[in-house]
Amino acid sequence: MKKNKFAHYLKMCKINKKSYYLLSISIVVSLSILLVVLIVLDSNVYNKHKNIDNVPIGTMDIYTDDVNFSNQDNLSYLIEDGNGYSHYKVNNFQLKRESSDKFSILGNYYYVDSNYFSLFRSNDLSFYMYDCIFGSCELVNEKDIIIEKSLYDYLSSSYDINSTISLPIVDECGDQIYRDYTIVGVVDNGGTNKNRPEIIENNGNMVLYTDIFMNFSNTPSNDFINREGYLVNASDPLSLSENVRKLGYNSTSVYLMKKTAIEDKLSAVSTKVILLIVLLLILGLNIYGNFMNSLKERYIEIGIKRALGVKKKDIILQFLFEMIIVLIINLAITLFLSFNFVYLFKIILLLLYQYEYILYFNVYSMINFFIFSFFILLTCSLIFSFKAANLEIIDVIKEQF
Secondary structure, X not given: OHHHHHHHHHHHHHHOHHHHHHHHHHHHHHHHHHHHHHHHHHHHHHHHHXXXXXXXXXXXXXXXXXXXXXXXXXXXXXXHOOOEEXXXXXXXXXXXXXXXXXXXXXXXXXXXXXXXXXXXXXOXXXXXXXXXXXXXXXXXXXXXXXXXXXXXXXXXXXXXOOOEEEEEEEOOOOOEEEEXXXXXXXXXXXXXXXXXXXXXXXXXXXXXXXXXXXXXXXOOOOOHHHEEEXXXXXXXXXXXXXXXXXXOOEEEEHHHHHHHHHXXXXXXXXXXXXXXXXXXXXXXXXXHHHHHHHHHHOHHHHHHHHHOOOOHHXXXXXXXXXXXXXXXXXXXXXXHHHHHHHHHHHHHHHHHHOOOOOOOOOHHHXXXXXXXXXXXXXXXXHHHHXXXXXXXXXXXXXXXX
């Protein structure tokens, strides 16, 4: 009996599919807009702050270039007072021996504390964490170095892991000399969202920008002013950031970035709540209007059923199950269209801007989407079913004449 009833519900859906077309379009469009907006909002927040997720909260970049160095002793004291070194940078070295007339290699030296095992680089917007591709990512010996994948790919015909390479450094007298170092590892940060392109064209010449990580014991002790900045593992990042600012230095703090990330996530939650309420109210009104139009188209059918003595309960179940079938189909179409749209958006960003946009599907957003959608749709379906069941025969006759 139940199978026969379900088959009857399916048959009625097919017979009345034209009356459901406009309703389905309204449902699919409204739900697709809502779902796409939720995914994009969550993805925007994630992409904006994803680079600092795995960076220790005390990590802080202090810029020492292009400033007044009269406060350098105070800065050194601040950095050393209760804070651990992570890296420190020397900017714009050139590997002349590996360069050519048409291809130059430029970049940064990062002097890394041997006790600090994570490798980063930063700009004024974010931090970028490196992943170990192969070899070792620990600088055990004084002459060990770790290079970036882009440099390794360029040098791979001449160098490999444990190969020796000569690098230019500044000696105690301020002169540039070459010293031999051993390549022990290769790192990469995924090749996406970098704070500078790997290879650019400059006046007809190709320039490879790269980073080389050295043991902190190689730190030049003579010229503080050649250092571009410090990456510090601060015990109290908020206090250090404020004191560094008072000395006239700029800094980027993971602590402040994570604080901003929390604020952005809270703001996104507020935006999503407002969007859910507004779009679902619009959806509810559209669905209700389309339900009423569908109901008018089926006045004769309902009148005949009532005249034949069909119970109100059966009419309610018929229309309710019809709507559930329609809504399930519409929801499946919504998911298909929405996911394809956001993936297309991701591909467009990659092709046009070489930006790898990561789609982030927030579990709570998805749950709220399904709960609110089902609530609105089920509520409208119940109203539709009860109105259909309570339609009087006299009203059907009046409607026809």
